[in-house]
Amino acid sequence: MTGEPTFFEIGVPDAVRAQKFYLRLLGWTPHPMGEDGQAWLETGGIRGGLHNHDEDRRIDIFFSVADIEAAVSAVRELGGEAEDPGPEEPGFGRFAFCKDDQGVRFGLHQLAR
Structure with a gap:
């Protein structure tokens, strides 16, 4: 359906550290992809992406x-x-x-x- 949230992306300075944080806090399962700890996140809902070396420290939401x-x-x-x-x-x-x-x-x- 058009307009519904379908994906989110988290930009952090240290993706490996973020994987551990969100796994322990929310139970999200990281699936490695690319380099430097990048992963896609299995949340039980929409997929998420996690990437490294982002000094903006942000979460972006994507709409269908x-x-x-x-x-x-x-x-x-x-x-x-x-x-x-x-x-x-x-x-x-x-x-x-x-x-x-x-x-x-x-x-x-x-x-x-």
């Missing part, structure tokens, strides 16, 4: 769209900002980081086909 190219265009037409969508990530789909017309950061996510 059927056509990411069209959604990025709509964000821009409505006065927001949107990065060009990234390539298909196997098993995950395509993502684009955006900001609304007041500068609030969020993401768009087109599910894997």
Whole structure:
């Protein structure tokens, strides 16, 4: 369904440390991918991503769209900002980081086909 949360991403300075924290606090299971402690997080609900070396220390939420190219265009037409969508990530789909017309950061996510 369009508009529902489908993915979140946590950016931290130390991904291995964050894996331990969220596993102990919330019971999330980390699944390693990439390098430096990066992982996708199994939460029992939507998937999460965890990446390293992020001094912003943030959690981003991504919302489902059927056509990411069209959604990025709509964000821009409505006065927001949107990065060009990234390539298909196997098993995950395509993502684009955006900001609304007041500068609030969020993401768009087109599910894997």
